[in-house]
Amino acid sequence: MTTANPQALMMPADWRDFFALTKPGVMRLVIFTALCGMLAAPGTIHPVLAFTAILCIAVGAGGAAALNQWWEADIDAVMKRTAKRPIPGGRMDRTSARDFGFALSGISVMTMGLAISWLAAVILAFSIFYYAYLYTVWLKPRTPQNIVIGGGAGAFPPLIGWIAVTGHITWMPVLLFLIIFMWTPPHFWALALFVQIDYSKAGIPMMPVVAGERSTRWQILAYAAVLLPLSMTPWFIGGTGRLYGLAAFLLSGMFLWLSFKVGLRTASPGDGMKPEKRLFAYSIFYLFILFAMLVVDRYATIFGLQA
Amino acid sequence: MTDLPRTRPLTADETDALRARQRGRNRVMALILGFLVILFFAISIVKITEKPPHMSDSPDAAEAHS
Numbered sequence A: 001m002t003t004a005n006p007q008a009l010m011m012p013a014d015w016r017d018f019f020a021l022t023k024p025g026v027m028r029l030v031i032f033t034a035l036c037g038m039l040a041a042p043g044t045i046h047p048v049l050a051f052t053a054i055l056c057i058a059v060g061a062g063g064a065a066a067l068n069q070w071w072e073a074d075i076d077a078v079m080k081r082t083a084k085r086p087i088p089g090g091r092m093d094r095t096s097a098r099d100f101g102f103a104l105s106g107i108s109v110m111t112m113g114l115a116i117s118w119l120a121a122v123i124l125a126f127s128i129f130y131y132a133y134l135y136t137v138w139l140k141p142r143t144p145q146n147i148v149i150g151g152g153a154g155a156f157p158p159l160i161g162w163i164a165v166t167g168h169i170t171w172m173p174v175l176l177f178l179i180i181f182m183w184t185p186p187h188f189w190a191l192a193l194f195v196q197i198d199y200s201k202a203g204i205p206m207m208p209v210v211a212g213e214r215s216t217r218w219q220i221l222a223y224a225a226v227l228l229p230l231s232m233t234p235w236f237i238g239g240t241g242r243l244y245g246l247a248a249f250l251l252s253g254m255f256l257w258l259s260f261k262v263g264l265r266t267a268s269p270g271d272g273m274k275p276e277k278r279l280f281a282y283s284i285f286y287l288f289i290l291f292a293m294l295v296v297d298r299y300a301t302i303f304g305l306q307a
Numbered sequence B: 001m002t003d004l005p006r007t008r009p010l011t012a013d014e015t016d017a018l019r020a021r022q023r024g025r026n027r028v029m030a031l032i033l034g035f036l037v038i039l040f041f042a043i044s045i046v047k048i049t050e051k052p053p054h055m056s057d058s059p060d061a062a063e064a065h066s
Helices: A015-021 A023-039 A047-071 A073-078 A093-116 A116-139 A148-165 A173-192 A196-202 A213-237 A242-263 A274-302 B012-047 B058-063
Strands: none
Touching: A015 A047, A015 A093, A015 B012, A023 A047, A023 A148, A023 A274, A023 B012, A047 A073, A047 A093, A047 A116, A047 A148, A047 B012, A073 A196, A073 A242, A093 A116, A093 B012, A116 A148, A148 A173, A173 A213, A173 A242, A213 A242, A213 A274, A242 A274
């Protein structure tokens, strides 16, 4: 056990620390994208079942986050950004985090299966396995492309939300999955560029540490360039109307523009990394608005405001 | 976690802190369980009242099963 304060362990962990273990900040985006996937899907679902599905997706994500912190407590302890988390902070022992994570995962998958559908439950279970095992245990410490793969974990919520409504997989939910998948690397590498000292200390092969800044900046630009046509594809295949298509074009165009500024520059010490911070902040705004537009577009079509 | 080997008994203050922590956890647990009871009751009611596809009002579904 690596926890610093044995005296604190005589106390059972505070419930607030269990709550912190579910990464409530990340959960906001999870809930939002799952809700958008649900509202944008064709068909209707009873509000109680809709609430249950969102709850299951959120609790599943929380369970995966707890398992992630159980596994990575040693790594978290040496990084400034994560050293205050419940386990490295000495406020909780690892076993509690592990049991809590497995319990949340199991409960959310079972409830999803019983209340919504077993297809949605299986995909939820896979998304937890994907994040907590494939990403955290296997790939993150091994490859600098770890974020590309980790993005897959964050890309599941709208897919599951959509499938909870329709009951089957079509191209549209897969496209929503792919959009988040392609969005994650530039989003995260922008952050990694201005906090890179942390990762090298923890021995995680984060892209800027391994491949150097130059290469990371190019890759941010490459992903942003792919994201532009990809985010418009739901419109191209007729899954959404013109409203979403136009919004996707403008939002992704702006994303590409900010990525150009990050991609083509060389940082000099003491310049505050402003373009990188701006890209990171915009990337969060981008995803929120893009998914909101998906919903707005569907309701505009339903109410006859667009062809 | 509470039964780690101890070298000395807890002081009164420590016991109070421990009890307060346990009370807090129990209270949150009670809220969650109460919420789950209500949620599962609501889900059951919705599932029981929901019409299965062959009884639904939409014409194509009725046709497919007639």
